[in-house]
Amino acid sequence: MKLTRSKAIRLKCLDCCCGSAQEVKLCTCDSCPLFPYRFGRNPKEEQELKAMEKIVEHYENNKSESQREANKRNGERLKQQWMK
16 A cells, blocks of 8 residues: 555654544644645645636636637537537
């Protein structure tokens, strides 16, 4: 079995909490360098995702009506192709 980053973090958290999954869940030690990575989370990926969402939102809010209509038509065309 391959030891992934999230499994290694989980094992360290369990070790720190004397093997109690409940204590890992209740942990409030935010000074721990692993704290932001608990439960399979990756803060860096979350920040990148939020940045991408802001870019998409900005693009959506600033496009012209003709661009919106073209995107809608393309989306419908793609949907029809996938349904075949």
